[in-house]
Structure formats: structure tokens, C-alpha cells
Amino acid sequence: MEFGSAWYPEHWPEERWAEDVRLMCEAGFIVARIGEFAWSSLEPVEGHFQFEWMDRAICLLHKNGISVVIGTPTAAPPAWLTHHNPEVLAVEPNGRPAQHGNRCHVSPGNSTYHKYTRRIVEQLARRYGQDERVIGWQIDNEYNRIDYSEATHRQFQVYLKEKFVRIQSLNDFWSTAYWSQSYTDWNEIPLPIGPHNPGLMLAFKQFITKIWCDFQKIQIASLRLYARPEQWISHNFMEWFEGFDHYEVSADLDFASWDWCVGTGHMNHLMTGAAHDMIRGLKRKNFWLMETQPGSVNWQGVNNQLNRGEGRRMAWHAVAHGADALLYWQLRSAPGGQEQLHGSLLGPDGAPRPFYSEAAQIGKEFKKVSKKLRGTTIKNSVALLHSYDSRWSINAQRHHKDFDPVGFLRHCYRSFAARNVGTDIISAEADLSEFRLVIVPALVILSEKTMENLTTFVEGGGTLLLTIRCGQKETHNALFPTRQPGPLRELAGVEVEEYFALDAAVPIYSEWSDSLAGESTIWAEILKPIAEDVQILAKFGESNGWLDGRCACSCRNVGEKGGRVIVLGAWLSDTLQDSLTAWLLETTHIDVPFSDIPTGVEVGRRVSEAGEEIWIFINHKNHSVTLNIPSAPAGSANLDLLTDETFEAALPIPADGIRVLTNQQA
Ligand code: GAL
Numbered sequence: 001m002e003f004g005s006a007w008y009p010e011h012w013p014e015e016r017w018a019e020d021v022r023l024m025c026e027a028g029f030i031v032a033r034i035g036e037f038a039w040s041s042l043e044p045v046e047g048h049f050q051f052e053w054m055d056r057a058i059c060l061l062h063k064n065g066i067s068v069v070i071g072t073p074t075a076a077p078p079a080w081l082t083h084h085n086p087e088v089l090a091v092e093p094n095g096r097p098a099q100h101g102n103r104c105h106v107s108p109g110n111s112t113y114h115k116y117t118r119r120i121v122e123q124l125a126r127r128y129g130q131d132e133r134v135i136g137w138q139i140d141n142e143y144n145r146i147d148y149s150e151a152t153h154r155q156f157q158v159y160l161k162e163k164f165v166r167i168q169s170l171n172d173f174w175s176t177a178y179w180s181q182s183y184t185d186w187n188e189i190p191l192p193i194g195p196h197n198p199g200l201m202l203a204f205k206q207f208i209t210k211i212w213c214d215f216q217k218i219q220i221a222s223l224r225l226y227a228r229p230e231q232w233i234s235h236n237f238m239e240w241f242e243g244f245d246h247y248e249v250s251a252d253l254d255f256a257s258w259d260w261c262v263g264t265g266h267m268n269h270l271m272t273g274a275a276h277d278m279i280r281g282l283k284r285k286n287f288w289l290m291e292t293q294p295g296s297v298n299w300q301g302v303n304n305q306l307n308r309g310e311g312r313r314m315a316w317h318a319v320a321h322g323a324d325a326l327l328y329w330q331l332r333s334a335p336g337g338q339e340q341l342h343g344s345l346l347g348p349d350g351a352p353r354p355f356y357s358e359a360a361q362i363g364k365e366f367k368k369v370s371k372k373l374r375g376t377t378i379k380n381s382v383a384l385l386h387s388y389d390s391r392w393s394i395n396a397q398r399h400h401k402d403f404d405p406v407g408f409l410r411h412c413y414r415s416f417a418a419r420n421v422g423t424d425i426i427s428a429e430a431d432l433s434e435f436r437l438v439i440v441p442a443l444v445i446l447s448e449k450t451m452e453n454l455t456t457f458v459e460g461g462g463t464l465l466l467t468i469r470c471g472q473k474e475t476h477n478a479l480f481p482t483r484q485p486g487p488l489r490e491l492a493g494v495e496v497e498e499y500f501a502l503d504a505a506v507p508i509y510s511e512w513s514d515s516l517a518g519e520s521t522i523w524a525e526i527l528k529p530i531a532e533d534v535q536i537l538a539k540f541g542e543s544n545g546w547l548d549g550r551c552a553c554s555c556r557n558v559g560e561k562g563g564r565v566i567v568l569g570a571w572l573s574d575t576l577q578d579s580l581t582a583w584l585l586e587t588t589h590i591d592v593p594f595s596d597i598p599t600g601v602e603v604g605r606r607v608s609e610a611g612e613e614i615w616i617f618i619n620h621k622n623h624s625v626t627l628n629i630p631s632a633p634a635g636s637a638n639l640d641l642l643t644d645e646t647f648e649a650a651l652p653i654p655a656d657g658i659r660v661l662t663n664q665q666a
Helices: 014-026 050-065 080-082 111-130 150-164 167-174 199-225 246-250 269-283 308-318 355-373 388-396 405-418 450-459 486-490 574-587
Strands: 001-005 031-034 065-069 132-140 232-234 259-262 287-292 323-330 382-386 423-427 437-440 463-466 494-501 506-510 515-529 535-538 552-559 563-568 570-572 600-608 613-617 625-628 636-640 650-653 658-665
Touching: 001 355, 014 050, 031 050, 031 323, 050 065, 050 111, 050 167, 065 613, 080 167, 150 167, 150 199, 150 563, 167 199, 167 232, 167 552, 199 232, 199 388, 246 269, 259 269, 269 287, 269 308, 269 405, 287 308, 308 323, 308 355, 308 600, 308 613, 308 658, 355 613, 355 658, 382 405, 388 405, 405 423, 405 574, 437 450, 450 463, 450 486, 450 563, 463 574, 486 494, 486 552, 486 563, 506 552, 506 570, 506 574, 515 535, 515 552, 515 574, 570 574, 650 658
Parallel strands: 001 031, 001 323, 031 065, 065 132, 132 232, 259 287, 287 323, 382 423, 382 437, 437 463, 463 563
Antiparallel strands: 494 515, 506 515, 506 535, 515 570, 535 552, 552 563, 600 613, 613 658, 625 650, 636 658
16 A cells, blocks of 8 residues: 655745655655646746756655655646747637636647647656656646637547548538538537537547547657656546546556545545546556545535544545555645645644544554555456446436436445445446446447447346436437337347436336335336336336336346346336345345445455455444454454454444454464
């Protein structure tokens, strides 16, 4: 486990650095991220580079056993750059250029900006690429800006020309005869601001993705010119941010990182686990938590502090979901910066704030288990599919204001998390061979590749759950010429006769749990069987007349290997979703780890290459619990790696407590 924080030596007189580093060491920090907004300190005047301060900072960190991650500074270009080259400033949707000084104010697709980017990144790589004290690079910081300039508009038109080749083909895919949108020349195609043609809107998001991929490729190429192969390259993403397709952008990275803040309120592990799992799914690899909040943030409506013990639970929750590193943002606030009031480990006096002691405890614990955790990964039998194309499509036309596609994915996720059944959240186009159960939440756009993968999965014996809004559109965001689930109708044996945005809940009667009743809210779909061997698992009760008594959930067995396709036409109430999940797990023979784990206690598992399991128990409750665990096999013991205690059949966990259990030979 890597543990540390973001540190900005350029904010402070050099005499202070040693004390900062001493306090980092005392908290158990072994890594610091530096440099990601320091361009004006690295190149104060165009073409004049000043790396000596960074050399000395790295040297001091290294002397104290702290390794370094350098962030390339391209999210915060210096004022001379934007002043002399105003064309690099991003244009807001209202046509005005972004202001200097609030970072991310440049256009990531601007060729002048690319030139400056290449130069500063190459300079950094040349200086630190062979440096053993620098273990890796973070490119830029939380990609997010969309530029609406004329230059970007022209690039978009060129992108479309490359994608569609013939203008008539674009017209056909986008149904441009509608509202006289037909184009005769690529130059006529607008940049969508606000609602527009669905094909245009989707293509614009895909174009923005390409802008970020290209911007990142420039930086990766510049780094790789000089960087030793052991130096990894990553980027810190923002959980469910939908500005670009994270699968495509992360493809060129060594691993994904993300920045996790709870913001207002407190951690709900049944939700935040999904974000960790999604980020792990980007590369199907463990990830770094590049930033997390020490105490509070400063950018929410209510910037409440984490409760005592909550930061520690957050840390272990991240580890249980595949984090290999945790860094706080940040060590100390710059006295005059925009983020003066953000949580930090040190106060304005340079002395520890209360949260520091909790960080120090985490530091000790990570140190203790680090060796054991090295090389361990997360292995699951259940996957949830996630797609940016589908999210963009639905968010542009929700049809029901509360139909949040991420909210629906998390709704499906929650009942697995509540049972401590680990899930992978992966690209809708990913290979599914390692899973037994695959859930497809609101995958409105269905690509050929996804269809093939899902069919192969079911024919190979897997259980597939297709939910509401699946398979309505092809890859240009146009309606399929069939009812949902589009080309998967034959496999599913049902089609959606009609869909309903609900203004009132609809009762549902299900078969999967002794006729347990519940309801559907937000959305409902009438499933019409189109094959004889379709089983009806649930029906709608009395409602709007159309839905009454019609099929809400179906199941069809496929092939000789026990494969099944279940189609669900409802956004189930929580209890019904829970019982469906229980039924799915039982009928696919997926074990629920340990029995009788009380609500509010989380159990995660990491597995070494040799198959050794490490179980992480997190008590999110404010009172202690005692769990029943199986006795260790003869000649071994259940050992808590944090306390070195061994446990037979009862595992006590204090309020807010953590246990990290493994099976140890006696
Ligand atoms: C992150 C950002 C950091 C800092 C932090 C505050 O999004 O990367 O630079 O602004 O938020 O919470």
C-alpha cells in the first residue's frame, strides 16, 4: 500500500519544507504527489525553465523515504502563456473565453496548447524520467473542459468526415430530414449546445473523448521519450463524471486513478463501492486513490467534516475494492489560494489538525499489512455492465426526470453490496468469460460486439439479466427498427410491447420469492413473450389499465449449458430488488461470503496469485458487533493482520472497527 498526500512545496518558503516532510513521515507517508499545478513555478518566463526547487524537494522527500509522483502541470498553464496566446483559452458555451486563474481554462484540442504541453512535459521527462526517486506520472488533473471555440467546431467537422466518409451516410444515420437538418457540406454541421439531434449529440461526446485521448497521447509520448519503463503513467479521474468515455481514455494508461470525496454528508459504502469497482473496471486492475479528503472539502453546499473514524473506514473500504494507494488532498492549504478552507492535514500554523492522527493510524496499519496485500487482486463472479454511450443517450432524453442511469446502475449494485457479494463494473463491450452472472442496467445502445459477447456468455451457461431500457438503439443513437431489446429479442424470447414513464408506483407480484409483492417506480415495460418456452416470473398489478396483469419479468433457458436470459421490465422497489438478487445468486450458485453479516458491516476480499485470501471486515456502525466465522482448518488460525490476534468462531469488531483476516499456518 502506498500512502501519502499531494504536496505543493512551491507554495511555501523552502525553510518550511523540512518540517512538512517530517510531519509526512510521522504520519507514515511514503509517497507524495507534486507538481500538477506548478507550471508557473517551473517555467516562470516562456522558455526559461526552473527545476532546481523541484530537484531539492524531491531530494528532501527521498532522503526521508518518500517516493515521488509528478503530475504534469497542464491543467494550470501560466498567465504569460494564455496572455500571449489567447487562442488557447477555452470558449464557454455562451461564446466567452474562460478566464485565466481558475485552472482548466484552456482548450485541450488547441494545437498551440499542444506545442507548449509537449515542451513542458518533455522537459520534465528529460529531467526526471530516469530518476529512481520518481515512481510514476499523473497526466494533467481531472480532465473536464469542453471548448466551444470555432477551432474546435472545425475539428469536430473533420472528425465527422473521417467517421462517416460520405455526408449522405451521416444524414441517413441521423435522420436529418427531420426538421430540415439535412447537410450538404461538412461545414454546415453545428456544435451542439444544449439539446440537439441524438446522433449529433452522441457523436460530439465521442469527439470530446478523442480530444482527451489525443491530448493524453501527446503527453504519454513525451514522457516515454525519456521515462524508464518502471515509471508508470496514470490519470486521476472523477468517479461518474460523464464528460468523456473513460474506457477509451484509460486504454493508454498503466492503471487508472481517481479522486474520492464524500462531500456533504457521510460515506454510504453501498454506493461508494460502485465507484471504486467502476474505476477498477476501467483497466480491470487495481487502482490508485490519488486524492481523498482529509476532513472536509470546500466546494459543497455543506462542507461537513468526516466523523471521527470515518476516514479510516473510507481507507479500508477503498482497499477492499482494489485500491493499492491512498493519497490525501492535501497536506496544507495555500494561505491565499481558492481552496483556503479545504480540509488538510496541517493547519495554517503548520501543525497537525485533528484528522492528522487518524491518517497516522491508517499509515501504521497500511505499513503492517502492506507486504501481505502486495499482488493481491479482486476476483468476482458477478459483473454489471456500464456504457458511456448509453448514459449519454439516456441523459439527453431521460423521459422521466428521475431516470438517472448511474442511479439505476447503483440501484442494481446496492443489493449485491448489501450481501457483500463483490461485483465488477465493466465496459459493456468487455469479455465476460470469467463471470457467472451479468447484469445489464439500462444499456439503451447495443453494439454488435456487446450482442456477440452477451450471446456467447449465455450460450456458455451464464445467467444474464437484461433490465429496463436495454437494446432500444443502435450505435448512432437511432432507434432499432424492432422493439426492445432489439436484436436480443430472439435470445430473450420477449419484446417490449410498450414502455411507461411512471407518475405513480405500480404493484408487482413476483414468483422468485414466494409471491413476494413490491412495486415499480419511475419506469415500467410490458414484456410480451415471443417464444413458447418463456417463463413469466413477475406480473404488474392493477395500474393504468395497460400494464395490469402483464408480464414484468421473464426468464428463458438457453442452450445445453444452463444459460438463462432474464428480462426485467421494472425499476423495482428496494425490497423486491433485494429478493430478486437473492434469487439470482441462489439459482446461479454464487456463494454469499460468511453467513449472517449484519447490515452496516462490509466484507471485502483480496486474493493473491497463489489463491491466499485476505478478508477485510469494516464495521460501519457506531456500536460493536460479533460475527460468526468458520473456524480455521486444523493446523491454522484466523489471524487479524492488524492486531495479530487469532479468532476461532467469533469475530468481535468494535464500533467503526476494521479487521483484516487471513488464514495463517500455526
Ligand atoms: C480535486 C482536485 C484537487 C482539489 C480537490 C479539492 O477535484 O483534483 O486539485 O481541487 O478536488 O477537493
